[in-house]
Amino acid sequence: MLEKPDTLTIKLEAFEGPLDLLLHLIKELKVDILDIPMIEITEQYLQYLHAMQELSLDIAGDYLLMAATLVEIKSRMLLPKKTMLIDEEFYEDGQDPREELIRQLVEYKRIQEAAKVLKEMENERGDYFTKLPAELENFRHAIPLNPGEVTKEDLLVALQRMYVRLQKRAPLQVEMDKEVFSVEETMDDIMEEFNQKFEENQLQIPFTHFFEKNASKKAIVNTFLAMLELVNQKKIWFRQEVLYGEIFLERLLGSVL
Incomplete structure (x- = not known):
């Protein structure tokens, strides 16, 4: 005690x-x-x-x-x-x-x-100063594209529309062995197309042209990735002459085919 x-x-x-x-x-x-x-x-x-x-x-x-x-x-x-x-x-x-x-x-x-x-x-x-949220709506300005440039939204819309159109044209039942190509091989195929068109003095090819041979999802994704990589390598670019018009792939002058 x-x-x-x-x-x-x-x-x-x-x-x-x-x-x-x-x-x-x-x-x-x-x-x-x-x-x-x-x-x-x-x-x-x-x-x-x-x-x-x-x-x-x-x-x-x-x-x-x-x-x-x-x-x-x-x-x-x-x-x-x-x-x-x-x-x-x-x-x-x-x-x-x-x-x-x-x-x-x-x-x-x-x-x-x-x-x-x-x-x-x-x-x-409480020792830190916190800035109150500000209304920035009045400061938002749409940056206009240069003539012929295409937004990523335009590309995705064109890709979706093209896929829907190809699916409607596809037969109900198809049983065939499909070859699987890599992105690199598809890039070569795209540039080979430009080689042939170049001989015909044609530098532009419709965007949808490259998807008509194979309408499967894998082939479409593979082809689209090949296009993006060629754009990244500055060999081709996307061009749209008219707003909401058809999108073309155009060979950049000076690119090595």
Whole structure:
């Protein structure tokens, strides 16, 4: 049993509940939360409630309930350590009546510490200046394309329309072995087409021309990727003479065929 400390001077602070008050008393008495001296804690807790009554302050019901719990636990601690009947329940020798109270206090302390960390993070975040969202609609301007340039949206629309058209023209049932070509091989085929057209003094080939041989999804994707890679290599480019008109592939002058 710890020696009874000097009378504790309690400041009537605003506590968030009985557990908050108990943690404050444990800190002031400098005792271990896992080994609470129930006599001292109960006396100091009741002293706090008595001070509130003298100041005509309303005491919430949960404070009174905790006071009754503390008195009950203190009474159990004073009884001889043997099997005893309390509230029609048997408490075996060695069972600590403070166990449930300690569990609640430890859990509540963890919550308090987590709340403290979050508050510190909030205060640190307050040191940063955050720009309020601004309305930028008036600053949006469409950048016009150069004559003949094609947007990616135009390409995707053209690809989708071409695929739908080819599917409508395809037979209902087809059974045949399809050759699988790599993107590199398809790039060679596209440039070979330009070789032939170049001899005929033709530098433009319709976009849909390269998809008519094989209308399968794999072939279409493979051909489209080959076109994009040739554009990336600056060998060809997409051109559209009229808005929403047909898209052509055009050989760039100076490209190596």
